[in-house]
Amino acid sequence: MAKVEFETPPLPDQLSIPAVLPGAMAHSRPFVAKPEHQQPLGFPGELVDNWQKVALDKMDELLGRYRSLQVFLDACVKCGACTDKCHYYLGTGDPKNMPVARQDLLRKVYRRYFTVAGKWFPRLVGAVELSEEVINDWYSYYHQCSECRRCSVYCPYGIDTAEITMAGREILASIGVGQKYSNEIIGKVHTIGNNLGLPEPALANTLEGLEEEVEEDISVSVKFPLDQQGADVLLVPPSADFFAEPHVDGLIGYAKVFHQAGISWTLSSYASEAANFGIFIGNYENMQKVAQRIRQAALDLGVKRIVVGECGHAWRVAYSFWNTLIGPFDFLDPHYPAPQHICEFTHDLLYQGGLKLDREANDDKVVTFHDSCNVSRGSRLGSTPGGQFSIPRDLIRAACTHFVDMAPETIHEHTFCCGGGGGLLTDDLLELRVKGALPRAQALRQVIEAHGVTHMAAICAICKSQFTKVLPQYGMGMDMVISVHQLIGDALVFESEH
Amino acid sequence: MAFELNGKTYETDEEGYLADLSDWNNDVAGYMAKEDDCDLSEYHWEVINFLREYYDEYQIAPAVRVLTKAIGKKLGKDKGNSKYLYELFPYGPAKQACKYAGLPKPTGCV
Numbered sequence: 001m002a003k004v005e006f007e008t009p010p011l012p013d014q015l016s017i018p019a020v021l022p023g024a025m026a027h028s029r030p031f032v033a034k035p036e037h038q039q040p041l042g043f044p045g046e047l048v049d050n051w052q053k054v055a056l057d058k059m060d061e062l063l064g065r066y067r068s069l070q071v072f073l074d075a076c077v078k079c080g081a082c083t084d085k086c087h088y089y090l091g092t093g094d095p096k097n098m099p100v101a102r103q104d105l106l107r108k109v110y111r112r113y114f115t116v117a118g119k120w121f122p123r124l125v126g127a128v129e130l131s132e133e134v135i136n137d138w139y140s141y142y143h144q145c146s147e148c149r150r151c152s153v154y155c156p157y158g159i160d161t162a163e164i165t166m167a168g169r170e171i172l173a174s175i176g177v178g179q180k181y182s183n184e185i186i187g188k189v190h191t192i193g194n195n196l197g198l199p200e201p202a203l204a205n206t207l208e209g210l211e212e213e214v215e216e217d218i219s220v221s222v223k224f225p226l227d228q229q230g231a232d233v234l235l236v237p238p239s240a241d242f243f244a245e246p247h248v249d250g251l252i253g254y255a256k257v258f259h260q261a262g263i264s265w266t267l268s269s270y271a272s273e274a275a276n277f278g279i280f281i282g283n284y285e286n287m288q289k290v291a292q293r294i295r296q297a298a299l300d301l302g303v304k305r306i307v308v309g310e311c312g313h314a315w316r317v318a319y320s321f322w323n324t325l326i327g328p329f330d331f332l333d334p335h336y337p338a339p340q341h342i343c344e345f346t347h348d349l350l351y352q353g354g355l356k357l358d359r360e361a362n363d364d365k366v367v368t369f370h371d372s373c374n375v376s377r378g379s380r381l382g383s384t385p386g387g388q389f390s391i392p393r394d395l396i397r398a399a400c401t402h403f404v405d406m407a408p409e410t411i412h413e414h415t416f417c418c419g420g421g422g423g424l425l426t427d428d429l430l431e432l433r434v435k436g437a438l439p440r441a442q443a444l445r446q447v448i449e450a451h452g453v454t455h456m457a458a459i460c461a462i463c464k465s466q467f468t469k470v471l472p473q474y475g476m477g478m479d480m481v482i483s484v485h486q487l488i489g490d491a492l493v494f495e496s497e498h
Numbered sequence: 499m500a501f502e503l504n505g506k507t508y509e510t511d512e513e514g515y516l517a518d519l520s521d522w523n524n525d526v527a528g529y530m531a532k533e534d535d536c537d538l539s540e541y542h543w544e545v546i547n548f549l550r551e552y553y554d555e556y557q558i559a560p561a562v563r564v565l566t567k568a569i570g571k572k573l574g575k576d577k578g579n580s581k582y583l584y585e586l587f588p589y590g591p592a593k594q595a596c597k598y599a600g601l602p603k604p605t606g607c608v
Binding site for chain 1: 512513555556557558560561562563564567580581584590592593604605606607608
């Protein structure tokens with residue numbers, strides 16, 4: 001296996017701002033996409049000869065397309081409010097991981113070619129030519145941003161570094177330098193329908209196995225329907241829910257909720273993926289194409305509602321972009337939100353008295369909750385402001401007696417990224433992932449020591465996989481990580497059907 | 499990338515996963531494991547053989563639950579869990595065992 005040589009930083013008692021270590025992460029670069037990962041997404045297979053012109057043309061196009069991008073590049077006054085807010089800076093000390101510095105990698109080129117001052121007096125305004133060195137820096141440091149948007153919460157102008165990172169990655173892919181991890185995955189969604197490349201027979205086999213498992217476990221025949229025409233609800237989970245642990249227990253939880261509520265539902269083998277890595281690489285066309293499969297599946301199956309599973313960025317795409325990407329949803333039942341999040345769905349049932357839970361089932365646990373960045377800062381749950389914070393906690397409290405929050409500066413809109421979001425959940429970035437998880441790991445250890453926390457619940461497949469991998473590096477168990485819907489599923493009370 | 503074994507060259511990706519599934523043989527698995535300081539026991543082989551059989555039928559590695567269930571059936575219930583599989587394959591059963599079995603690395607949020 002990839003033996004990565006690096007030292008896991010010690011967890012401090014208090015999170016402190018690290019001393020600046022220039023170039024500390026300059027070596028960190030994910031594998032570059034091969035032609036077979038690039039071309040199906042509409043990108044050139046490898047670095048094009050006239051890459052400078054192509055890159056600047058693409059920047060010009062993006063500036064025209066996204067007004068926000070130009071505002072973000074123009075507005076920064078270098079106040080420094082963002083400098084200590086990025087988990088990758090806090091974990092690595094590399095000053096280019098300060099959000100303002102990350103923005104400046106693009107901004108300095110923007111100034112040189114797109115502003116009067118930069119064209120005439122480049123040195124005075126920090127404008128530089130687009131060189132190979134700049135491109136290398138872009139590739140390295142735009143893959144050290146998880147697009148989590150924490151910095152934007154603290155920016156007095158609301159500059160969103162995530163959008164600048166997306167633009168940087170989009171330009172890189174357009175000159176032939178895409179990222180292997182994300183692009184290979186998007187290609188699999190286009191051809192097979194999910195990030196894993198899990199074909200229909202394997203999916204059906206996996207779901208049959210889960211039905212048997214639940215039946216053995218609680219003597220209730222909970223179904224995991226696939227491609228069922230005329231079901232009320234199309235559930236679109238992240239495909240990790242089919243494949244990985246602890247994710248799969250969350251999927252079992254969803255199925256138990258549907259079963260107890262008596263609502264007909266189905267999964268789709270055509271759209272078996274909520275995740276949409278198109279947003280990670282900043283490419284609108286790929287994001288739309290990935291999302292389109294879900295609209296198509298909903299139409300083909302004749303469902304009335306679409307519910308999205310526990311996947312952070314999928315919910316951001318669904319909540320914030322689906323309407324313009326693949327809407328309108330006039331073919332769905334207007335009585336329900338379109339789309340709806342599984343946590344909203346379960347929460348509604350809970351408060352209408354449609355679910356019977358017994359907290360005792362989780363009495364062996366002391367649970368805390370990790371707010372996922374895309375749900376916290378890129379979307380909302382429910383119909384009231386802050387629902388994305390209260391609804392998952394309501395669910396956990398309904399299923400568990402013992403719940404405690406982590407430190408206030410590390411939760412809600414201030415939450416720290418898990419360290420693996422935004423297309424960085426790949427082993428070739430393991431050092432970055434471990435170091436970027438430091439702020440969250442520190443807050444978690446604090447509640448373990450102070451309150452005996454045994455589990456950290458999450459509602460994002462990436463968070464779950466990332467923590468399972470990196471928490472052991474900080475001396476915490478991988479089995480601490482749990483799906484919110486596992487807690488629900490374990491607490492649901494069923495009468496044995498046999 | 500590539501490695502040489504018994505006079506034959508095996509193409510791999512950047513992380514050492516075999517480029518061509520049909521190149522695989524028992525010695526390849528043993529060689530890859532050795533590189534990771536891992537000696538393959540009969541228990542490792544149970545997992546590797548199951549992965550290959552499953553891949554042959556479904557063109558994908560089995561989900562972790564499918565794998566734990568199958569191993570539980572073969573080796574006893576106490577071994578049908580991911581804790582046991584992590585003991586065998588500390589880098590993660592899905593990724594490490596797939597590599598030795600000659601399968602592509604699982605992709606996605608896993």
